[in-house]
Amino acid sequence: xxxxxxxxxxxxxxxxxxxxxxxxxxxxxxxxxxxxxxxxxxxxxxxxxxxxxxxxxxxxxxxxxxxxxxxxxxxxxxxxxxxxxxxxxxxxxxxxxxxxxxxxxxxxxxxxxxxxxxxxxxxxxxxxxxxxxxxxxxxxxxxxxxxxxxxxxxxxxxxxxxxxxxxxxxxxxxxxxxxxxxxxxxxxxxxxxxxxxxxxxxxxxxxxxxxxxxxxxxxxxxxxxxxxxxxxxxxxxxxxxxxxxxxxxxxxxxxxxxxxxxxxxxxxxxxxxxxxxxxxxxxxxxxxxxxxxxxxxxxxxxxxxxxxxxxxxxxxxxxxxxxxxxxxxxxxxxxxxxxxxxxxxxxxxxxxxxxxxxxxxxxxxxxxxxxxxxxxxxxxxxxxxxxxxxxxxxxxxxxxxxxxxxxxxxxxxx
Numbered sequence: 292x293x294x295x296x297x298x299x300x301x302x303x304x305x306x307x308x309x310x311x312x313x314x315x316x317x318x319x320x321x322x323x324x325x326x327x328x329x330x331x332x333x334x335x336x337x338x339x340x341x342x343x344x345x346x347x348x349x350x351x352x353x354x355x356x357x358x359x360x361x362x363x364x365x366x367x368x369x370x371x372x373x374x375x376x377x378x379x380x381x382x383x384x385x386x387x388x389x390x391x392x393x394x395x396x397x398x399x400x401x402x403x404x405x406x407x408x409x410x411x412x413x414x415x416x417x418x419x420x421x422x423x424x425x426x427x428x429x430x431x432x433x434x435x436x437x438x439x440x441x442x443x444x445x446x447x448x449x450x451x452x453x454x455x456x457x458x459x460x461x462x463x464x465x466x467x468x469x470x471x472x473x474x475x476x477x478x479x480x481x482x483x484x485x486x487x488x489x490x491x492x493x494x495x496x497x498x499x500x501x502x503x504x505x506x507x508x509x510x511x512x513x514x515x516x517x518x519x520x521x522x523x524x525x526x527x528x529x530x531x532x533x534x535x536x537x538x539x540x541x542x543x544x545x546x547x548x549x550x551x552x553x554x555x556x557x558x559x560x561x562x563x564x565x566x567x568x569x570x571x572x573x574x575x576x577x578x579x580x581x582x583x584x585x586x587x588x589x590x591x592x593x594x595x596x597x598x599x600x601x602x603x604x605x606x607x608x609x610x611x612x613x614x615x616x617x618x619x620x621x622x623x624x625x626x627x628x629x630x631x632x633x634x635x636x637x638x639x640x641x642x643x644x645x646x647x648x649x650x651x652x653x654x655x656x657x658x659x660x661x662x663x664x665x666x667x668x669x670x671x672x673x674x675x676x677x678x679x680x681x682x683x684x685x686x687x688x689x690x691x692x693x694x695x696x697x698x699x700x701x702x703x704x705x
Contacts, residue, residue, distance in 0.1 A: 306357055306358075306419070306701070307419055309350055309353045309354050309357060310354060310417050310418075310419030310420040310423065311419055311420070311422075311423040312346070312350040312423075313347060313350035313351050313353075313354045313413065313414055313417070313420045313423070314414055314417075314419065314420035314421060314422065314423025314424035314425075314426075314427065315423045315424070315426075315427045316343050316344075316346040316347035316350055317343075317347050317351075317410055317411075317414045317420070317424055317687075318423070318424045318427035318428045318431065319339070319343040319346075319427065319431075320340060320343035320344050320347055320410075320687075321428075321684060321687055322428065322431050322432075322464065322467075322468045322471075323338075323339040323340040323343055324340070324464035324465075325431065325435055325464040325465040325467070325468040326339055326431060326435075327339060328435070328438075328465050329434070329435060329438045330438075347410060351409075351410055351413055351414075354413055354414075354417060354420060354699075355413055358417065358699040358700060358701070359699070359700045359701070360416070360697060360698070360699060360700075361697070361698040361699075361700065362696065362697055363647075363651060363654070363695075363696035363697070363698075365647040365650050365651055365696050366644070366647050366651075366693045366695075366696035366697070368639060368643045368647070369639065369640050369641070369643035369644040369647055369689075369693060370408075370693060372636050372637075372639030372640040372643055373404075373408060373636075373640040373686075373689065374405070375636050376625070376629075376633065376636035376637060376640050377400055377401055377404055377405060379629055379632050379633060379636055380397070380400050380401075380601045380628070380629055380633065380680065381397060381400070381401050381601070383597065383598055383600050383601045383628060383629050383630070383633065384397050384600060384601040384602065385600070386597070386600045387599065387600025387601050387602050387603040387628070388599070388600065388603050388606045388607070389600070389601075389602035389603050389605070389606055389612060390612070391612040391614075392602035392605060392606075392612050392613070392614045393600070393601055393602035393603075395602075395614060395681075396601060396602045396614065396679070396680070396681045397601060397602070397681075399681030399682075399683065400601070400680060400681050403681070403683050403686075404681070404683070404686040405686075407683045407684075407686035407687040407690060408686045408687070408689055408690040408693070409690065410687060410690060411686070411687040411688065411689065411690020411691040411692075411693070411694060412690040412691075412693050412694045412697055413690075413694075413697075414690075414691070414694070415663055415666075415690065415691040415692075415693075415694025415695070415697070416694040416697035416698060416699045417699040418659075418699070421659065421662060421663075424666070425475055425662055425665075425666070428468070428471050428472060428475065428666065429471075429472045429475045429476065431468050431472070432468040432469045432470075432471055432472020432473065432475075432499065433472050433476075433495065433498075433499065435465050435468050435469060435502075436469050436472070436498060436499045436502035436503070437502075439465070439469075439502045439505050440498070440501070440502050440505070463510070463511060463673070463677060464684070465511075466503055466510070466511020466512065466514075466515075467511050467514065467669045467670065467673060467684075469499050469502060469503045469511065469515060470503065470511050470512075470514040470515035470517075470518055470669040471518070471665055471666055471669055472499055473496055473499040473500060473503070473515040473518055473519050474515070474518025474519060474522040474664070474665030474666075474668065474669070475522075475662065475665045475666075476492050476495040476496045476499065477492070477493075477496050477518065477519040477522060477523050478522050478523050478526055478658075478661050478662065478665060479492040480492035480493045480496065480523065481523035481526055481527060481539060482523075482526065482658070496519055499515065500512075500515060500516075500519070503515050510672060510673055510676050510677060511669065511673075513672065514668065514669035514672045514673065515669070516543075516547065517668060517669075517672065518664075518665050518668050518669060519543060520539070520540055520543040520544075521664065521668065522661050522662075522664050522665045522668070523536075523539050523661070524536040524537075524539045524540050525652075525657075525660065525661050525664055526657050526658060526660075526661035527539060529652060529653065529657035529660060529661070530657045580619055580676065583608070583616070583617075583618050583619050583620075584618060584619070584620055584623055586604075586607075586608045586618070587604060587608075587618035587620065587623035587624065587626070587627040588623060588626075588627075590604065590607050590608065590627045591623070591626040591627040591630070591634075594607075594627065594630065595630060595631060596630050596631045596632075597629075597630040597631075597632070598626070598627060598628050598629045598630030598631075598632075598633055599627055599628050600628060601628050601629070601680075602614070602628065603628055604616075604617060604618060604624065604627050604628055605617065607627075614679070617679040618679075619676060619677050619678075620674075620675055620676065621637060621641065621674040621675065621678070621679075621680060621685065622634070622637055622638070622641075622675070624679060624680055625637035625680065628680075640689070641674075641689065644689055644692045644693050645671075645692070647692075647693065647695070647696060648663075648692050648693075648695050651695040651696050652695070654695075655695055659695075660695065663691050663692065663694065663695060666688070666691050667688045667689075667691045667692045670684050670685055670687075670688035671688060671692075673685075
């Protein structure tokens with residue numbers, strides 16, 4: 292890989308332990324919102340996210356200090372654009388009509404987002420940390436799928452917060468965890484040597500797909516389908532097995548068509564599938580989302596060129612100081628609240644990261660590229676239909692994508 296090498300001293304004899312600790316802590320932090328839906332974690336007297344971040348911090352520091360990092364120039368633009376976007380949104384907060392929303396949102400953007408981006412890049416670039424992250428993510432997603440399925444059998448629902456907005460976010464994150472796990476399990480099925488492990492991992496994928504139909508997260512179900520189809524196909528394509536990649540995509544399409552036909556022929560099968568019911572019946576939910584997008588576009592035009600100010604959309608749209616009423620689309624939010632500079636910087640950061648990842652795919656090992664895709668694609672889909680610019684999962688996922696341009700090597704021996 293071309294790029295500048297940043298030397299680091301050899302200070303950690305337990306490099307494998309450090310990498311595994313960083314990867315495991317990062318996975319728990321990224322999916323802490325999902326874990327909070329499952330007993331006994333739902334009743335913890337402390338914030339699981341903060342605990343996981345506190346555990347990640349020393350591991351990530353040691354990981355950064357005990358590797359030699361090789362940086363590809365392709366990621367320079369999106370990293371710089373992300374930094375300028377954070378700075379611009381802080382400046383834009385000075386003319387925002389919001390006080391409460393801005394006060395909660397700006398620390399997430401200015402302080403948490405840079406840390407999440409850096410953590411995602413470190414964990415995604417180091418092989419040991421990436422393995423641990425994938426293993427813990429797969430375990431969390433499969434465990435939550437089991438919790439959801441058990442709840443369906445015994446008439447119990449996953450425990451969520453009493454606050455309706457927080458409860459909605461929790462089941463969305465639980466769906467994202469199952470989508471990531473589904474993509475990783477499908478990848479294991481495609482990589483399996485022999486029919487027995489391939490069938491076993493395929494059964495895990497089908498179980499996760501069934502579980503994802505229960506809690507109500509439509510975006511998460513779509514993300515799971517996208518990951519199950521695209522991630523193994525990407526792995527096979529990059530590995531030179533293009534025919535197998537196309538066959539995998541065709542097989543996924545056939546399975547989806549059979550499932551859809553079954554639901555159409557037997558509508559009663561969808562009675563207990565809340566996600567499927569919402570896809571078929573929740574017109575008001577879609578209307579609300581379209582209304583928010585339309586309002587964001589309208590206010591982006593009226594407040595051009597510098598935008599409403601960070602956190603100002605909910606007040607301008609008539610919702611008052613309510614953070615939950617954001618545009619539900621990162622690009623529209625950046626444009627409405629950050630104006631034309633916010634739009635350009637968001638496109639350079641997130642769009643630039645997507646372009647850089649596409650350019651870097653053939654420069655990294657196929658399995659690594661596919662695993663990063665499984666971990667980042669569900670969140671990438673979510674930022675276009677949900678979450679706001681202060682969401683930590685989005686910035687961590689951006690870091691994972693950019694990690695394709697970062698390579699960790701063992702420190703040189705003295």
